[in-house]
């Protein structure tokens with residue numbers, strides 16, 4: 225066996241159906257008495273309900289969280305932290321809301337309790353991406369890792385099917401890249417395998433019956449495991465390309481992952497045959513890249529960059545940016561092959 229280093233993440237995790245009932249007890253357990261509750265505008269009602277449950281423990285609500293954690297939004301939230309004398313953060317929502325909580329924690333060191341309602345997995349990572357003046361920068365800092373995460377499957381029942389599908393593909397991408405990460409280890413491999421299989425099983429079930437509790441439970445469980453993968457080992461070509469495309473063209477995060485993943489898998493299949501075999505097995509497919517694209521198609525996720533708002537003129541600058549910032553990838557980066565990958569992803573060609 226290859227030598228490895230493993231560091232466990234210290235977050236306390238509560239998983240189940242109806243676990244939001246434990247919110248007050250968990251906030252108290254953190255020693256928080258004046259929580260600022262965060263959400264996006266769309267989930268304001270959900271957090272008003274949570275704030276009611278918290279009663280006097282909720283000092284305020286800030287519901288302006290936005291995709292890619294814009295610094296100006298964080299600055300407004302910081303003013304709210306000061307105004308209400310918050311001594312802790314409760315973030316309820318997807319990666320955007322979690323990102324805002326992390327950005328506040330980075331600046332204040334306040335404890336965070338996160339209640340994820342998508343499959344993005346940010347709650348399990350010490351990673352924060354922030355956007356300012358159209359540039360997204362990513363940092364890794366243990367200060368931004370949440371202290372407590374409550375996974376309540378019932379809060380995901382309302383996640384629209386389309387969003388569930390792309391968010392699930394986003395989670396699968398964390399597991400796929402963990403399987404061929406340079407610093408991979410056997411524990412993360414197990415989680416990647418299990419997370420991928422749980423999501424591959426769950427997503428078609430959610431599409432068929434969006435309020436299926438078993439499928440929703442499997443998906444959230446898989447998302448948790450895939451989030452740990454993302455937080456534990458380094459990502460490669462796929463995440464770097466999605467980061468580049470998201471930052472340059474403001475493409476929607478989860479949708480970009482769904483489109484790029486099969487093509488990134490194809491790029492790396494020869495260089496990472498063991499990972500490709502595991503992905504294929506978890507998907508019940510003969511070929512990893514094809515299996516990922518078939519799953520995306522089956523659950524109605526987008527398969528081309530064109531359909532999610534990119535224009536053909538963007539391909540060359542994206543190739544240039546991807547090549548200008550060298551990073552480790554199982555298969556060395558070759559400009560002509562990266563261009564070909566992006567062209568195929570742009571048109572939605574078979575992976």
Ligand code: NAD
Nearest residue numbers: 264266291292318319320341342344346349351382383477
């Ligand atoms: P999101 O948080 O932006 O959510 C998308 C929309 O769905 C929002 O309007 C939200 O309010 C709504 N929504 C979420 N859950 C819902 C539910 N259960 N019911 C109804 N509506 C719901 O999307 P996302 O894909 O979860 O997160 C994307 C962001 O997270 C990006 O900024 C990305 O960079 C970041 N992210 C960060 C990490 C990390 O480790 N730092 C990991 C993954 C994603």
